[in-house]
Amino acid sequence: xxxxxxxxxxxxxxxxxxxxxxxxxxxxxxxxxxxxxxxxxxxxxxxxxxxxxxxxxxxxxxxxxxxxxxxxxxxxxxxxxxxxxxxxxxxxxxxxxxxxxxxxxxxxxxxxxxxxxxxxxxxxxxxxxxxxxxxxxxxxxxxxxxxxxxxxxxxxxxxxxxxxxxxxxxxxxxxxxxxxxxxxxxxxxxxxxxxxxxxxxxxxxxxxxxxxxxxxxxxxxxxxxxxxxxxxxxxxxxxxxxxxxxxxxxxxxxxxxxxxxxxxxx
Amino acid sequence: xxxxxxxxxxxxxxxxxxxxxxxxxxxxxxxxxxxxxxxxxxxxxxxxxxxxxxxxxxxxxxxxxxxxxxxxxxxxxxxxxxxxxxxxxxxxxxxxxxxxxxxxxxxxxxxxxxxxxxxxxxxxxxxxxxxxxxxxxxxxxxxxxxxxxxxxxxxxxxxxxxxxxxxxxxxxxxxxxxxxxxxxxxxxxxxxxxxxxxxxxxxxxxxxxxxxxxxxxxxxxxxxxxxxxxxxxxxxxxxxxxxxxxxxxxxxxxxxxxxxxxxxxxxxxxxxxxxxxxxxxxxxxxxxxxxxxxxxxxxxxxxxxxxxxx
Numbered sequence: 001x002x003x004x005x006x007x008x009x010x011x012x013x014x015x016x017x018x019x020x021x022x023x024x025x026x027x028x029x030x031x032x033x034x035x036x037x038x039x040x041x042x043x044x045x046x047x048x049x050x051x052x053x054x055x056x057x058x059x060x061x062x063x064x065x066x067x068x069x070x071x072x073x074x075x076x077x078x079x080x081x082x083x084x085x086x087x088x089x090x091x092x093x094x095x096x097x098x099x100x101x102x103x104x105x106x107x108x109x110x111x112x113x114x115x116x117x118x119x120x121x122x123x124x125x126x127x128x129x130x131x132x133x134x135x136x137x138x139x140x141x142x143x144x145x146x147x148x149x150x151x152x153x154x155x156x157x158x159x160x161x162x163x164x165x166x167x168x169x170x171x172x173x174x175x176x177x178x179x180x181x182x183x184x185x186x187x188x189x190x191x192x193x194x195x196x197x198x199x200x201x202x203x204x205x206x207x208x209x210x211x212x213x214x215x216x217x218x219x220x221x222x223x224x225x226x227x228x229x230x231x232x233x234x235x236x237x238x239x240x241x242x243x244x245x246x247x248x249x250x251x252x253x254x255x256x257x258x259x260x261x262x263x264x265x266x
Numbered sequence: 267x268x269x270x271x272x273x274x275x276x277x278x279x280x281x282x283x284x285x286x287x288x289x290x291x292x293x294x295x296x297x298x299x300x301x302x303x304x305x306x307x308x309x310x311x312x313x314x315x316x317x318x319x320x321x322x323x324x325x326x327x328x329x330x331x332x333x334x335x336x337x338x339x340x341x342x343x344x345x346x347x348x349x350x351x352x353x354x355x356x357x358x359x360x361x362x363x364x365x366x367x368x369x370x371x372x373x374x375x376x377x378x379x380x381x382x383x384x385x386x387x388x389x390x391x392x393x394x395x396x397x398x399x400x401x402x403x404x405x406x407x408x409x410x411x412x413x414x415x416x417x418x419x420x421x422x423x424x425x426x427x428x429x430x431x432x433x434x435x436x437x438x439x440x441x442x443x444x445x446x447x448x449x450x451x452x453x454x455x456x457x458x459x460x461x462x463x464x465x466x467x468x469x470x471x472x473x474x475x476x477x478x479x480x481x482x483x484x485x486x487x488x489x490x491x492x493x494x495x496x497x498x499x500x501x502x503x504x505x506x507x508x509x510x511x512x513x514x515x516x517x518x519x520x521x522x523x524x525x526x527x528x529x530x531x532x533x534x535x536x537x538x539x540x541x542x543x544x545x546x547x548x549x550x551x552x553x554x555x556x557x558x559x560x561x562x563x564x565x566x567x568x569x570x571x572x573x574x575x576x
Contacts, residue, residue, distance in 0.1 A: 094296035094298075102300055113507070115531065119535065143307070146307075204402065224403050
């Protein structure tokens with residue numbers, strides 16, 4: 001790898017530093033505002049108080065939406081894994097006509113505007129008379145997260161040495177046993193990274209959930225959105241900070257697990 | 267690599283000596299594992315999307331029942347109705363400006379990311395990627411606080427304190443705010459593919475150009491830039507598609523001044539209850555996104571055919 005050098009490099013470093021500041025500013029201001037001892041979220045923050053966290057953490061709607069979103073994301077990730085891991089296996093190890101076309105189909109929810117995916121599902125569910133928002137959201141979130149699972153698992157599978165599988169099979173291991181004992185241990189970090197990423201995609205999702213949520217079942221982004229538009233005190237900042245801290249924890253886990261760059265290019 | 271699974275077909279199928287009963291080759295059998303997900307997508311993605319498309323050419327009567335006659339009036343309505351056409355142009359313009367800015371700002375970041383000491387690379391990667399996992403809603407809220415009109419927005423406060431402006435400037439609830447917010451939200455989608463493309467460039471190529479006396483801008487223009495084009499195109503496509511389909515950012519940062527197609531769809535469905543018109547706008551949005559994706563695939567495909575060794 002050629003390292004950057006010379007006076008041009010310093011200009012590049014300068015620009016990059018500015019852009020890093022651009023990326024961090026809106027997140028840092030939210031954190032700063034969450035402890036401001038003022039009645040409005042306005043700059044500069046004054047004093048220091050944890051009262052807004054008290055308000056956020058006793059807000060029933062916020063708490064129940066956090067729990068609901070976590071459950072929804074877990075369910076969606078599990079469903080996506082259940083269908084996505086075999087599909088990824090098929091795409092990497094199988095050879096059948098139209099494989100790249102099938103791959104395109106399976107990944108297509110990724111490029112399709114999520115907003116429209118949600119709308120199409122709303123139309124389907126209301127025509128079918130499916131009124132249980134929990135089931136509808138689960139289906140929708142599994143659908144949106146499945147491409148992430150497929151991509152990660154595919155990348156991990158491609159790194160698995162086929163000869164190990166061949167050896168296991170010639171030695172008499174069944175397909176399932178080969179998968180469980182030979183392949184799974186090797187792709188485990190990739191699958192874990194994919195699952196965490198899928199979990200966060202579901203946890204953060206707004207444009208699909210907005211169509212399918214009902215009065216009782218609100219994922220957390222919808223609740224925070226409503227707070228932003230109706231409440232102007234720093235409790236919104238406290239809720240947002242909680243979300244940022246959660247995300248940060250996830251980033252660190254991903255970094256530990258597979259390295260961030262890899263997790264992202266998967 | 268699929269042939270590897272053909273081991274099962276050979277008579278030495280192991281101590282148990284079970285021969286495959288099915289005539290299909292094992293690698294094709296493996297392909298069947300994609301079936302559950304494929305059927306799931308068929309039921310909950312492809313068919314619903316198709317039904318939405320059908321809705322967009324149907325008529326809704328006074329009772330809200332959607333049915334025949336077939337009509338293209340909703341599309342006509344979108345293109346010719348003054349407000350709607352403006353929203354369509356807004357969407358295209360905001361998406362284009364955002365993706366071009368993402369290229370201009372993303373390039374230096376990707377370059378530094380790939381070509382620095384490991385510590386710097388790690389730090390930049392962390393900062394670029396971390397926001398990706400923070401909800402769009404939270405990030406837009408952050409921008410509301412930064413851009414806030416009036417003296418208590420962070421930006422106005424800083425500019426006023428520095429004496430650079432006399433009166434607060436109003437950026438929030440304009441198209442500019444939406445572009446800034448979208449840029450922030452989708453920036454990683456530009457940097458990551460770019461960095462990946464830049465990382466693949468053979469260092470000896472640039473060294474050779476430099477040894478042969480090419481000045482840095484020439485090396486950049488003739489070697490680095492062309493070789494990073496796949497990443498650039500991929501990043502552009504991602505940022506453009508995602509921006510075009512956004513809902514939260516324009517609502518929270520643009521208000522009524524910078525409505526985008528997503529907001530229009532939401533209005534038509536939840537406020538006006540005009541399903542066919544909502545479906546027509548959704549279809550237009552999908553067509554825009556698909557067109558950009560197909561175009562970029564074509565571009566990359568053509569390049570790949572021309573390049574050697576791939």
